[in-house]
Amino acid sequence: xxxxxxxxxxxxxxxxxxxxxxxxxxxxxxxxxxxxxxxxxxxxxxxxxxxxxxxxxxxxxxxxxxxxxxxxxxxxxxxxxxxxxxxxxxxxxxxxxxxxxxxxxxxxxxxxxx
Numbered sequence: 001x002x003x004x005x006x007x008x009x010x011x012x013x014x015x016x017x018x019x020x021x022x023x024x025x026x027x028x029x030x031x032x033x034x035x036x037x038x039x040x041x042x043x044x045x046x047x048x049x050x051x052x053x054x055x056x057x058x059x060x061x062x063x064x065x066x067x068x069x070x071x072x073x074x075x076x077x078x079x080x081x082x083x084x085x086x087x088x089x090x091x092x093x094x095x096x097x098x099x100x101x102x103x104x105x106x107x108x109x110x111x112x113x114x
Contacts, residue, residue, distance in 0.1 A: 022100050022107055024063065025075035030098050031058040033109040038079055041114040055082045064095070072099035079114075 043051035057080035065074035
């Protein structure tokens with residue numbers, strides 16, 4: 001059986017979304033941004049056309065820390081990467097943070113381990 005091998009590098013990418021308060025680690029808007037960031041990083045590593053062959057899931061989500069002052073979260077999860085041409089899935093451990101901007105209009109998700 002062939003294994004799906006994905007090049008993994010440590011990186012940090014931030015992306016903004018709209019919200020009134022800091023979304024939790026497992027909120028849909030947070031996990032959707034994690035998947036968008038993973039897709040963008042895959043495009044950077046393999047090229048845009050090759051990246052279109054992959055889909056992502058975020059599972060085994062854990063909140064590892066909460067900043068009481070800012071409401072920011074530190075999270076850990078398993079990122080599932082599935083190749084559409086073979087159907088094979090590979091999981092990698094990732095961590096990410098979720099925090100509000102100072103004006104409270106947006107939140108940022110920073111993903112580590114891609």
